[in-house]
Amino acid sequence: MELKDFKRRDIGSAYIFLNTEATPTDGWQAFKRFVKRTIKGELFVGLWIVLREMIRFDIHTLQYPLEKIEMSPRYRAIHRLLRLFESGSERCIGCGLCEKICISNCIRMDTHVDEKSRKVVSEYSINFGRCIFCGYCAEVCPELAIVHGAEYENAGEQRAHFGLKEDMLTPLDTFKAKHQKEFQGFGALSANADENIKQTPLAY
């Protein structure tokens, strides 16, 4: 923290105001703005496309919500926290890289040392209201613990919506039923990862 940060005791002045379009002051100005915004030549381009597709009758529209699309593994939707296939324990080691790299600052975690003197993540949260689903967290994760799921229906009633660890972590029954699949998408190892590794010599 720099010295100048301590000098700013009045927080109000930190707002930045943009130069926006002038607000109409009377009814005539408001009407002019309405006409200018509503009637544009591009409108007819769009109407023509709709009309053309309607006449063709071979449309590919999915009957949502009755039908849902199968997302590609590279699609970035609501996050998931995975478990280790061998032991079923959480993959996350609490390194904090996702927290650091997150450009919208929406990841937070609490860590502590447990009785086996390991680092454990006691709390983990993502504010989905802020998350821009950029995928950096999944890409930076060294354990492939945080990944993007395929669940794309994330409309909410509130601006802030927090996903906690228990919401994102593979539930134990799902895990035991072997429904957890290895993640193939953003941040996963490439197929030829082994070829790119240079081995360190070992004395034994």
Place this chain on the structure above:
Amino acid sequence: MSEVVITIDGKECKAQEGEYVLGVARRNGIFIPALCYVTGCSPTLACRLCLVDIDGKRAYSCNARAKEGMQVVTASEEIEKERRAIMEIYDINHPLECGVCDQSGECELQNYTLHMGVDSQRHCIADTHRPTKNWGKIHYDASLCIVCERCVTVCKDMIGESALKTTPRGGAELDKAWKDKTEKDAYAMWNKLQKSIIGVASGAESLECTQCGECTAVCPVGALVGTDFQYTSNAWELKKIPAANPHSSDCSLLYYDVKHTGIQNSEPKIYRVSSEHNYAPLHAAARYGFDFQNEVEGKDEAAFAKAVELLKTKVDTIVFDSYMTNEEALILQKIKEKYGYKLVNQDAKAYQDFLKAYTHTSGQSLYSGDLDKVKASNFVVSFGGAIKTDSPNAGYAMNNALVMNKGAGLYFHPIFDPIVENYSKNLVSITHTIGSEETIAYLLLDLFGDKEAMPESLKTYLASFHTIEKRKVQESVKEEIKELVKDEESGEEKEVVKSVTKTIEKEIEVDTNALVAMIGAQSDLIETVQKLLDKKDRFSLIAGADLYTHPRAKNIAALLGLIERLTPFDVLLVPSRTNTLGIALTCELDDEKGDFALGYNVKGDFTLSALGKGDLAMPALNQQEGTLTSMNKRVVPTNAALLFKGYCLNDIANALGLEAQWTIDYTPHLPIEKGFKSEKFDDLPNHFENDGTEKRGYLLTTENVTCKDDVEPMANVTCNESDYVYAANPVHQFSAFTNRAHQLNEAGALYASRAFLEAKNLNDNDTVIVESKEGDRLVIAVKEDKTLGGMIPYLPSFDTKIDTTPFFKTGYRFADVTIKGVNHV
């Protein structure tokens, strides 16, 4: 020492002759990598990274001394190759757990590995199982350790405890075949690395030291970390807030490392304290006593209105302690000027009077010493204070001077301190009788005073203690006798030299100084001191808090003033509490309380308190911004690490008619005539430069005043044979504030040495009754303090549940008591 010019990478650099090249380079902004070197401590040559080329030869810049015309090249292809190999070897078997390691992000092994471009590993050796150790507040993970020995070095050269050492690792033997395949220095480093690991010097499993935690601060990797901090936060998440040590008068630079409390609580929380370990060591209380904040829900308007109302009507006295900023002290002084309150602060008043009496004879408005001068000196005297607990940083400076400058020193105190005794072989601990501080001041004047400049009366007074006796001493002398011997066969005469031992009776003059016997020291003290003084030219004297409340304080102060003037000593009067000096300079203090007292962090008829129990809550020092005046006579800024939602003293002052938006608006108005400067708080810097220059606040200006020579002769202070208790705190406690911190919180006790417990037939945690001559009784547990010697136990002041004030009514720190064990049925 003369100034020389050396050339580093083509840049001409000025240096002191004999200074280390690494230091010169750093001061001139030239980068030389080094892992094992700690500024101000001796070079260990463990890492060999600071390898440079000096006049065509390879040398290590951390221990190469500057000589005139030296040509230094810091990087060449060969050197870079060597450095890369060294980093590669450090990375062998180093656990790949950066993801969870606490040091990750500020790890020097990470940094240098990247800096040297280590992207592959050619070396290997079998790993050794190195279990982690839990050493109280310090956690040691041996598998992460790179054995740079910084912890060992800093513990020996700075802290003075030598509690750590390197021990055998018991690992695999390094195959000689590597010798041909590895760079020379890298191989030598590896060979050493493979053999050792850090262990407790005493060989015990637990670490029995004062637990200052400086080893965790210097550790370049995650091997030594604070147990409490372990795995709670990554380095990069923490925001460093520069502040000053709020617990003791060294006011060292520290950073509160702050982050949100948790995922559900965005309020800031202090996770740890970090420091600039190269320039300013921290003691245990500063490092672990960080969460002493006062948490309140909001503004208590009713209590605030009552406080203002009382101040306008009933209050005639404000009682306070010295744990407050200069600005708050100035606010108190201003409302005193407006409303005529009495300001009562026992500790600052004693210091103020002492400083006044000192100025009277020294001719300077402030004392001349500071910790930097102590560090630079080679003869240090500590006098009138338990240096280890009163002011650990003064102790560190003293130890640093003894170790680094081949110095010597004297430690005068009635309580023997094994930790201080351990600083150096050339430190003589003098366990003197209680109350003889005045005599010691005279003795110092006699031993070191410039007799030419000394006033006649003082000279004759000092001479009256000397008796010169003529004594007959038998001495054996070797004499050489030349004899002419005639060779009988050849008839030649030869000269033969024979050596004969003779015993001669000699009459010598023996000068007995009665002062030595009066303080109860060994009779050979004078000779011991003479021996220690060999080749010593820079003198420092650290005077402690026992003196300010001594029954003869005024005269001792006058004598110290004379010592300042007539001896080569630079005197440092250690302020007893954090801002005692600042308050003594800012406030006009009164002796006696009036009828209705408003207490600030002290119990009064209405109490403002940051300790959580008062009538109106106040912010603690980690929730305030302002300046503190350190023992180095430096006005240092401290910033608020945490929020405080209640009222502060400035709000009360505003309600009383003063006008200031923030407390720090008072900073430029601190009394200029007392040495303060008219500088705005926001303009005060708070950091160390690359060369170690302290850019923190500003130094108080010392003014010369006319001085007098009048000192009184000694008064008799009787010392009974009965039990005594001393007013002191354990090494990691200073006040009720330190005890609020979760890592330091404990119940107070009567702290005693092993010897005392044995003599009194007591066990650890037994209950005793301490009874004073006036009949004040205290029933208290007795605890063994392993870092204490002697037969005088001490009573602490940090625990608010134990009221020890009746025993020390005058403030004098030694009290005559009886201590009895309680037998439980």
